[in-house]
Amino acid sequence: MKNFILVFSLFAILAVNADQNPYHLNKRFTSTFGPCFFPTELLTVTLTPDPPTEGTSTYHVSGRINGNTITAGKTIAAVQFLNGSAYAMSELHYKTFDNTVAPGDEFSIVVSDVPAPKFPCCNFEFYVIVIVGDPTDNTNKIQEYGCSQTHLFS
Numbered sequence: 001m002k003n004f005i006l007v008f009s010l011f012a013i014l015a016v017n018a019d020q021n022p023y024h025l026n027k028r029f030t031s032t033f034g035p036c037f038f039p040t041e042l043l044t045v046t047l048t049p050d051p052p053t054e055g056t057s058t059y060h061v062s063g064r065i066n067g068n069t070i071t072a073g074k075t076i077a078a079v080q081f082l083n084g085s086a087y088a089m090s091e092l093h094y095k096t097f098d099n100t101v102a103p104g105d106e107f108s109i110v111v112s113d114v115p116a117p118k119f120p121c122c123n124f125e126f127y128v129i130v131i132v133g134d135p136t137d138n139t140n141k142i143q144e145y146g147c148s149q150t151h152l153f154s
């Protein structure tokens, strides 16, 4: 799964620009998931416990993917922590869908036991990014269908 981490980070570097970040002047300590900066379907994400700064959290991910099928045994929902410069701070934690969902139909999936990385002391800026997509034959690429991210401080 290391290759996935690399690709996700590259996307995030393009996607996350602190100067454009509407939350930049407003430090948040609990999650508010919103659009990623590249065009995909917006996912609805809630987690418990929130904030995800200690121990493990369980992520409830739902939404609709218009124009693409979620395929049982193939499509994944993945969670990753990024630092304030959008570099990966954690392994990719993911769950593979075990049901197929037609384009436009509502899906939901739970990614449980996602551990928080070790944060440097005090008000450390980070992102949690959640993506639904298909791993491709090229191990360096995930085809992304949906995404949501939150900007947080530890």
Ligand SMILES: *[C@@H]1O[C@H](CO)[C@@H](O)[C@H](O)[C@H]1NC(C)=O
Pocket (backbone or CB within 6 Å): 083, 084, 085, 086, 087
């Ligand atoms: C994020 O991690 C990268 C790679 O380890 C590092 O170069 C960068 O300074 C870090 N940024 C922040 C804001 O911590």
